[in-house]
Amino acid sequence: MNLAVVGTGYVGLVAGTCFAESGNDVTCVDIDEQKISMLKGGKVPIYEPGLEEMVRRNAAEQRLSFTTDLDGAVKKSSVIFIAVGTPQGPNGDANTDHVRATAKGIANAMDGFRIIVTKSTVPVGTADRIQQWMTEETSHPFAVVSNPEFLKEGAAVEDFMKPDRVVLGGDNTEALEAVKELYEPFVRTGNPILVMDSRSAEMSKYAANAMLATKISFINEISRLCETKGADVGEVRRAIALDRRIGPHFIFPGVGYGGSCFPKDIRAMISMGEDEPEMVLLKAVEKVNQRQKGILIEKVTRHFGADLAGLTFAVWGLAFKPRTDDMRDAPSITVIEALLKAGAKVQAFDPEAMGEAKKIFADRIQYANRNYEALPGAAALLVLTEWNEFRRPDFVRIKQLLEHPVIFDGRNLYDPTDIRRLGFQYYSIGRNDG
Ligand SMILES: NC(=O)c1ccc[n+]([C@@H]2O[C@H](COP(=O)([O-])OP(=O)(O)OC[C@H]3O[C@@H](n4cnc5c(N)ncnc54)[C@H](O)[C@@H]3O)[C@@H](O)[C@H]2O)c1
Numbered sequence: 232m233n234l235a236v237v238g239t240g241y242v243g244l245v246a247g248t249c250f251a252e253s254g255n256d257v258t259c260v261d262i263d264e265q266k267i268s269m270l271k272g273g274k275v276p277i278y279e280p281g282l283e284e285m286v287r288r289n290a291a292e293q294r295l296s297f298t299t300d301l302d303g304a305v306k307k308s309s310v311i312f313i314a315v316g317t318p319q320g321p322n323g324d325a326n327t328d329h330v331r332a333t334a335k336g337i338a339n340a341m342d343g344f345r346i347i348v349t350k351s352t353v354p355v356g357t358a359d360r361i362q363q364w365m366t367e368e369t370s371h372p373f374a375v376v377s378n379p380e381f382l383k384e385g386a387a388v389e390d391f392m393k394p395d396r397v398v399l400g401g402d403n404t405e406a407l408e409a410v411k412e413l414y415e416p417f418v419r420t421g422n423p424i425l426v427m428d429s430r431s432a433e434m435s436k437y438a439a440n441a442m443l444a445t446k447i448s449f450i451n452e453i454s455r456l457c458e459t460k461g462a463d464v465g466e467v468r469r470a471i472a473l474d475r476r477i478g479p480h481f482i483f484p485g486v487g488y489g490g491s492c493f494p495k496d497i498r499a500m501i502s503m504g505e506d507e508p509e510m511v512l513l514k515a516v517e518k519v520n521q522r523q524k525g526i527l528i529e530k531v532t533r534h535f536g537a538d539l540a541g542l543t544f545a546v547w548g549l550a551f552k553p554r555t556d557d558m559r560d561a562p563s564i565t566v567i568e569a570l571l572k573a574g575a576k577v578q579a580f581d582p583e584a585m586g587e588a589k590k591i592f593a594d595r596i597q598y599a600n601r602n603y604e605a606l607p608g609a610a611a612l613l614v615l616t617e618w619n620e621f622r623r624p625d626f627v628r629i630k631q632l633l634e635h636p637v638i639f640d641g642r643n644l645y646d647p648t649d650i651r652r653l654g655f656q657y658y659s660i661g662r663n664d665g
Contacts, residue, residue, distance in 0.1 A: 232413065235260055235308035237301065237333045239270065241277055241491070241557070242350055242380050243314030245387045248282065251289035252392075253416040258304040259297050270297040278556035278583040281388040301333075305340035310409065313337075313361075314350040314380070322505075323498035325354050334361045338368035346406045348376045352436050352496060354503055358400065358429035374406035377429040379436030384490065385554030392417055397424040400432025437503075440496040441513055446481040447488045448519035454484035454661025455526075464661025465643060484660040486566065486615060486641035487523035489551035491559040494520075524565040527613055527639050530658045532573065534637065535610065540574030545609035545633070547602055548616025548642075549581035549588045556583040562641070563615045564591060571595060580605040582618055606632035617642040626653050 232255050236247035239261040247259040261267050269276050273290065275283040289295035298304055305311055315329035330351055337347060347365070349358060358377045365373060377400035382390035397414045401407050411424050418424055427435075454464040464484050472479035488494070497517050504510040535542060551561035558564065561584075567577050577596040579588060585598055599605035602620065606612060612633060614621055622644050630636045630653065638650065640659040650657045651665055658664045 232256070232310065232409075233308045234258070234310050234312065234413070235301075235304040236312040236314055236350075237261075237304075237337070238313065238315035238329070238351070239263075239266060239297065240314065240316060241279065241384055241387060242382065243312070244270075244275070244277070244286070245279065245282060245382060245391050246312060246314060246350060246380070248285050248289055248295060249388065249391045249417070250413060251295040252285055253413075255294065255413070257289075257295050258308060259295065260299065260301050260304045261297075262299060264299055267297045267299050278554075279384065279387050280554055285388065301336045302340040305337050305345065306342060308345070310346045310348060310413065311337050312348045312350050312378075317351045317353055317495075317499075319495040319498055320502075322502055324502040325352065325495065325499040327353055327357060327360070330357065330361070331364055334364045335368050338365035338371075338373070341369050341371045341373065344372045344374075346374050346376060346403075346409055348378045348410055349433075350378055350380045352379060352440075352492065352499075353377075353433055354499060355430050355433045355437070357433060374401065374403035375429070376401040376403070376406050376410050377432040378410060379432055381436070381439060384557055385552055393420070394418065394422060396422055398432050398435050399424060399426050400429035402428065437496055437500050440493055441500055441516070443481050444488055444493045444497050444520070445512065445516050447483075447485070447493075448516040448523070450482040450484050451487065451523040451660075452519050457661040458664070461663065462661075463663065467661075484643060485523075485617075486527055486562040486660070487520045489524075489559070489561040489564075491557055494560040524562045525569065526660065527566055527615075527641050527658075528569040528573075530639055530664065531570070531611070531613070534656070534658070538574060539570060542574075542610040543576040543578060543608050543634075544570055545599075545605040545612045546577055546579040547581075547605065547612060547614045547621050548618055549579055550584040550616050550618075553616055553618045554583075556581075556587050558584050558587040558591060563588075566613065566615060566641075567592065567596060578605040578609060581616065582620060603628060603632060609633055610635050611637035611639060613639045613641065614644060615641045617644060626650065626655070630654060 235258045236243045237260045239259045247257045251257040313333050317325040320326040358375050457464040471477050501510045549563045580599040580602045637656045643659045
């Protein structure tokens with residue numbers, strides 16, 4: 232089938248490439264000319280495991296192409312996916328301007344029936360609005376299908392190829408059937424394609440992210456209580472995770488959630504409930520998260536004092552989570568800004584996010600080429616992202632390179648007893664700080 236995917240970011244590029252991988256002819260469209268020319272040259276502008284190789288192969292086999300020409304892409308495609316960004320608006324609401332512009336652009340380019348599939352995370356009721364926006368522009372028939380995306384950055388290709396479930400919303404049976412067929416190659420092991428009304432589909436995406444963010448804020452709040460009461464959140468986590476009603480996933484304490492989705496989607500949901508009902512729980516989830524982003528700074532200033540002038544800190548991990556270069560709303564930004572504000576210098580390393588970090592901090596911090604190169608002269612090491620390569624480092628070397636053997640571990644990667652035996656002062660989340 233001929234498909235177009237509008238928006239070639241984390242979601243659109245992965246979706247377009249995976250649809251090409253299953254044999255469709257896919258045109259990926261973006262307004263960002265630089266991104267499109269990079270992709271045309273075989274370069275992938277984001278880091279996502281397995282993606283670059285798949286993009287190159289499908290492009291070489293001429294099933295995947297890139298363009299800024301929406302009109303041409305719409306003319307040759309029967310199904311058009313909208314995967315443009317829905318950033319946070321001024322009141323916390325999701326800004327659907329890009330979705331609106333895309334819907335109108337598609338409508339103006341249409342020369343017959345088309346199926347429009349919304350992959351962007353959009354406020355409940357947006358499918359109806361898309362219908363209206365497009366009707367204002369075209370008299371050609373079309374159907375709108377809501378298809379929220381549940382992939383995780385860092386495992387996006389894998390998630391897309393083997394989704395836990397696919398959710399489709401809409402009321403046009405023919406269109407729903409056509410989109411269902413596109414997903415059949417990815418659900419061969421029996422994972423379900425759920426078909427529902429568009430509002431429920433749109434809500435499902437927000438509800439899923441709200442649940443996940445709630446779990447993170449829950450364990451982070453418990454971790455604070457553990458610290459004040461002398462309990463160990465690691466032990467508590469193990470104990471509650473074995474309860475099948477709770478389970479082991481997404482209850483790891485840390486420095487708060489970040490990324491391009493949870494923060495903005497939680498705020499969008501709070502905004503959706505502005506009139507009624509007040510999102511009491513999600514407001515608390517957000518508040519806990521804001522507080523948690525400051526936990527390492529609380530520990531740093533408790534150790535070194537509020538004035539950090541003259542001190543340098545090594546930071547390992549800038550991306551909001553491992554296996555991505557995405558730094559949108561990353562806790563590392565809050566932590567580094569607070570260090571700089573207190574007068575400290577920062578030497579940072581991340582395996583993939585250095586390019587993104589340079590866009591944010593420019594020359595306000597130092598960038599190391601390897602993790603150990605961030606350490607010389609530093610008063611302490613802060614670990615902010617749980618990249619695998621930070622899990623079993625050479626502690627003897629770390630101790631030699633740091634000015635003081637102090638580690639602030641925002642991800643509980645190390646065993647407190649082992650690391651203290653090596654002579655470190657060790658601070659982590661929800662465990663005895665020694
Ligand atoms: N990143 C994730 O993990 C993830 C997961 C699920 C859902 N989502 C949702 O998917 C959507 C896209 O997210 P993303 O992370 O891929 O965003 P992104 O910022 O990485 O990519 C969006 C792309 O859309 C392009 N764009 C904007 N307006 C356009 C227009 N009018 N025409 C063509 N292209 C246009 C931008 O140039 C950009 O390349 C958002 O609604 C997001 O909430 C994201």
